Amino acid sequence: MAKLADAPASGAGEGNLMQVQVLLSAFSFNQTSFKRSDFFYIQKGLIQVEIIKFPDEQSVIEAMQNDELMISAIRTDGKTAVLAPLDYVFKHNILIAKAGYNQTDIDKFFRIIFDRNGANWTFVCPSDYKDISLKSCRIKAFYKDGLSKIGEFLSAIGYCISINIPERYKYFDMK
Numbered sequence: 001m002a003k004l005a006d007a008p009a010s011g012a013g014e015g016n017l018m019q020v021q022v023l024l025s026a027f028s029f030n031q032t033s034f035k036r037s038d039f040f041y042i043q044k045g046l047i048q049v050e051i052i053k054f055p056d057e058q059s060v061i062e063a064m065q066n067d068e069l070m071i072s073a074i075r076t077d078g079k080t081a082v083l084a085p086l087d088y089v090f091k092h093n094i095l096i097a098k099a100g101y102n103q104t105d106i107d108k109f110f111r112i113i114f115d116r117n118g119a120n121w122t123f124v125c126p127s128d129y130k131d132i133s134l135k136s137c138r139i140k141a142f143y144k145d146g147l148s149k150i151g152e153f154l155s156a157i158g159y160c161i162s163i164n165i166p167e168r169y170k171y172f173d174m175k
Helices: 057-065 092-098 103-108 135-156
Strands: 017-024 027-036 039-044 047-053 070-075 080-085 109-115 118-122
Touching (some): 047 057, 070 092, 092 109
Antiparallel strands (some): 017 027, 070 080, 070 109
16 A cells, blocks of 8 residues: 655755655655645646645644545646545535635536545536537546546555445446
8 A cells, every 4th residue: 555755854844845755556756745834735747736735734644644534626637636634524615615716616626535445536527527518528538537637646645545436426337
């Protein structure tokens, strides 16, 4: 299982760089990251993932260490994610509102609830996703993009887990 290495305690202030090592299955790689207030950025090539943690970074770290259920909303562009313990906020639309987004922007996010045993993806493909008019093509694009962005986010925070779509959201056929 993947683990997020402890970041150095000294020099973790605004704009300072620290190395985060993410271990995935049989291999490992380094990513450069830096902390700014309650935001955690992870550089992946040229793409930066901003992870906004609620109620604060320490609470999120403790919840993850205790393997509590976590809730997250990952923007469909993969550039921003909002993360909190499920006990802090129970609904994705409230979570994104705490991060400064409109609750009505919920369709701009891939939504998951997860722990070390796996992630459940609230699979709801917006009717205007990427302006794809053909429903089957739109759902396939949403599925492909979601697996990619959710997987990148999970590995960035040190989770190497399965992504499940609960039965109630399986209104499509991916064959």
